[in-house]
Amino acid sequence: MKLMMSDYDVSLGDNENTNNFYVKFLGPKDSYYEGGVWKVHVTLPNEYPYKSPSIGFCNPMYHPNVDETSGSVCLDVINQTWSPMFDLLNIFKVFLPQLLLYPNASDPLNGEAAALYLKDKKEYGVKVQQMVNKYASAENVDLKEGEGDEGSRSESEPCSDVDDNPQEDEFSDIDDMDTDL
DSSP, X not given: OHHHHSSSOEXXXXXXXXXXXXXXXXXXXXXXXXXXXXXXXXXXXXXXTSSOOEEEESSOOOOTTBOTTTOBBOOHHHHTSOOTTOOHHHIIIIIHHXXXXXXXXXXXXSHHHXXXXXXXXXXXHHHXXXXXXXXXXXXXXXSXXXXXXXXXXXXXXXXXXXXXXXXXXOOOOSTTSOTTO
C-alpha cells in the first residue's frame, strides 16, 4: 500500500482490522488549516478499490464540506466519481488538501461554515484558526486508539475525543457514515 510507504503516519485501530485505520493529516500549506493536525479515520469497503473508502475527521474540523458532528467528508471524487485508478495516497496528497484550500460552499455539510465562508472569508479564517488551535494541535492528536485522551470510544465508535473538557461539544463517531457513497 502506497500510503503505508509514504511519509504519512498510519496506525491500525486496537482491533487490528486492516479495513479500519487512522492517518495523521496535516493542514495544507498556505491555507487557513496550516499548522493543524487531524486524525482521519479510513474505512475500506470489502470491494475496495472498486468502491470508495469512507473518510472522516476524528477531531473537529470547521469546513463547509465536513459534517461537524460525524466528521464525514463531502467530496465528489470520493463519494460519486471514485475510480479504481485512485488510491489512498491520492486522497491525502491531493483530494483532501484541495478540499481544504477550495471549499465548495454551494454543497455544504456544515451550513454555518458555508454561510460564513460566503459572507466573510476573513471571519471564516479566524473561526478556522480558533478551531485549529483548540482541536488540531499536534499534542491533541494521537493515532493510537485511546492513548493520550480519556474520552476514548469503543470499537464501535472509532474516533477518540481529542478534547477532554466535558463542557465543550463532543464530536460524535463516524460509524454511521454511508459506505455506499
